[in-house]
Amino acid sequence: MNFIMAWRNIWRHPRRSILTIAAIVFATMLLVFMLSWQFGAYDTMIDATVKIHTGHIQIQAQGYQDQRDMRKVVPDPNEIERILTSLRGVKSYTFRAEDFSLVSSENRTYGVLVIGIDPQKEPSVSTLEDMIRRGRFLEAGDRRSALAGEILADNLNSPVGGDLVLLGQGRDGSIAATVLTIKGIFNTGQDEFDRTMIHIPLEYFQELYNMRGAVHMAVVLCDSLTAVPAVKERIAGALSGIDSSLAVLDWKELNPGLVQAIQMDLVSGFIFYLILIIVVAFSIMNTFLMAVFERTREFGVMMSMGMGPGRLMGLLLMESLGITLIGVVIGTIAGAAVTWYFQIHGMVIPGAEEVARQFGLPERMFPQLSFLSIAVGAGIVLILTVLSALYPAFKVKGLKPVEALSAV
């Protein structure tokens, strides 16, 4: 009986009810969007960082990450390639080899990190190609070619087309020596990168440093950030049968500072969301309160017709619950739709584009719709609304019919 009455009450004053539902709908949409945006922001940050160099997952020799040693190699990249191409979730991959060697010009010698990259596969895994400011990226078929950091090139006084003398030690200790031609100069905006690195073609690196076909790491990009743990397990499983001296590392182990930074951000973000929720709560409570005030006379009539204050309160609560559910459901769907739209098209943060481009950071932010953002967003509004409805409901309990009737 009460349900029917509550339901009919709701629709007896469509305008009022719709306004209240609208408030809840907007609140839900807002929260779902903000939470999706927040989670998306992290994903964007992580994605951007891993695409600079480390990738989502790397396969290396055991112990290589802690102690870089020329001899700790991944001996058979072909085998790794076979595994990677057969696994689900692997979006792209490449191989690299590195060593610390001497690079010199007329009168200056620097110790630099020489990285052998695959000119065709590397752009699918990292943003290095976008950082080339002068000259061009490496191409298949390049041999004695190098990409140099801008600061290094300046210090050595070598322009595009200039020579770099390279002297290092191969995997078996033999001398690696050659003269390279600079084909491109890159600028990542980070001094350390631009001063201490050069990139040469992987095949040539292997020849020069006597790698006997080996590399130092396989760099893997997965379909999405959420796919990473599963892909890591699959790789580890596939490897354990074949070569157990290799280690599989994910982006967290490769970028420990990033995880810390995100956790810090999450903590400060928590405060922001708290404030937002307070505002939302007040908005909703205000809406309910207003609705109750508007209906004071109506309540007076009901009470004078014999409805007890307890029952009235129960009725009111049921109405509120009904409105809330309708509002939350519609709001969730609408919120998900809006978020989905921006997830596809991205959102531009004003003032950030130029800056972002310079540092290889993304220009657009993409909110990330997920079960979590929907559940938490809708859940918070649900709880808040129910709580907000309690206060006016209790106020109703103390109403005196005579007063109520005379209200305007």
Add this chain to the structure above:
Amino acid sequence: MILKLAWRNIWRNRRRTAVILTAIVIGLWAMVFLSALMRGIADRMVKNAISTMTGHIKIYHAGYRNDPVIENRIENPGEIKNILQSLPAVRQFTSRIRVNAVAANARHSGGVTLVGIHPGREAGISFTGDAVTEGEYLKDEESQGILVGRALLEKYETRIGHKLVLMSRDASGEIASRAFRIRGIYDAELESTERQFVFVNLAAAQEMLGVNGDVTEFSLLIDDYEEAAAVAASVGRRFDGDDLAVYSWKELLPLVVAVLKMYDGFILFWFAAVFIAIAFGLVNTILMAVFERIREFGLMRALGMKPSFVVAEVSAESFFLLFIGTVAGNLLGAASVAALSQRGIDLSAFAKGIEFAGMSRIIFPVLELGDILTADAAVLVLGMAVGLYPAIRAARFSPVEAMVHM
């Protein structure tokens, strides 16, 4: 006339007014407080970045920044010191030698950055002062002591009291090497910092590199870091003609500057979010209030008031509500910021699992006039716009409608 009417109307129904006002006050408080928090975080970020030896302003030899080798050193530090001491804008300064070196012990060797410091002066300018968590900080008279980061200590499998042999190219191009003893261990925000920087006494570094009192950099602190560019320019003018370059932290930390610019955008974004949060509540409540007062408006129309007057009257009410709410919200916001200005918000309380060492995690909200004015203007203008619909609706009530309504 409209204004007087509007004013009195507001106070006639306290309950209604209170409800609407609350929404506005809370919304505005949220905007002010949020922006202050964000500015506080940005502030903290800048201060952290600066305290890793960047300082507000740095003076180098002209070629040092791209090629930080001992050849590019400052050979007249005494002169510079005198000039800096005479400048009122410069609050504190210190000088250092910073070169790339190789650190080795019996089991490991690797590249590090050797930093020769004045221990006393350095403590007031960079993170090193508070960062030593084990052993002791360097003493001014120390010649054999070295401070290393915890991550480096672990990588080299060594401990306090043990040796570290440092090798670098000296001023005459030869290889100089010198043994130091680990006196203290420091913890920094990033492990990579701990692995990179080792600190010794400036005199010891000068002796090792054969440079006779020369240094490679000066680091200055001024009163307000926002002013750094201007002060750097004026300091630079004093050294015109010398082979020196003067940089403000903005030129040295472009990434930090970039992130700061992004914060401006973020604040607008959050303002929008908060405004939307209060806007729907505002529209609804004002609308409901208007409908509650149907008889009132019908009466006004019956008494001959033109529809445009009704619109104006309701809008005036909205204006007063917005205005009072804005002022109250501003005051509340300012008060909350003031309340936190002593102790700040300690983030580490929220994240107990994370270790924060060397850099403080306390955020002090910072009020910025620009933000407050933006928030006020937005609320007033948009609030009026939002209140237009209820106003128009109110004007449309015919007297007959009103009388029939219950």
Add this chain to the structure above:
Amino acid sequence: MKRIKNWIIILENAGGVLIFKNYRILCIGFAAVCLMPVLALLQEVHAEDAERIVREAVNYYRGDASTAVAEMTIHRPDWERTMIIKAWTEGLKKSLFYIVAPPKDEGNGTLKRGTEMWTYNPKIHRVIKLPPSMMSQSWMGSDFSNNDLAKSDSILDDYVHTVEEVLFEEGMKIYVIRSEPKPAAPVVWGMQKLHIREDRILLREEFYDEDLKPVKYMDGSDIQMLGGKLFPRIWKMQKVENTGEYTLLNYRELAFHDDLPDRLFTLSALRNR
């Protein structure tokens, strides 16, 4: 009065016993006292001796100047590589190494003067001075670091030596000398131990870290007549923790001279060998 007398009697008696006991102790003590300077002398002799022994050993294996052809084998668990090297040395401060075989590495050379080192590579026709960052890297992939070669005289300048014990082997004395680095010396080792035979042949050099745990050691063996004197033909440098990795040096030819021309130790010599 009586009391004092009593004390004297007691003392006398005690003294008597003491004196008697003391007499023996005194005798021994006297002997000791007589011997002490002698013992001290012996100690000092040992310290002086130790340093002298080390110096003589170093001079022995270096000679005033030398030329040599050696075969260096680098052995690792999964591969092995052999090079043939020609070496010229003068005292401890100057040396020139030049790879003769295999053809892949032929023509590579290293020149050392004092603590500075240069390397030459024929493929790039360049002489490059080694920066500090390369000094701790291995020389040509062996278990010798560039530093090991550059600082070969540091054993004399940077350490204080004492004879720890004297062993006997095949009728000859072997001095086990403990070398501790001087406090300000820029050496990474906590200690070194040298086994030097009484005819000044260096048999073994052990390197210890600061916790006095052994890190690596070098053994000389197969002692034969080379270049006119007894000399270990085979040297092995090995890390303590990794017995599958070592470097072997086998002297094919060795000759000692009084002097070698200075122009041999120049950059142009490095380039044009």
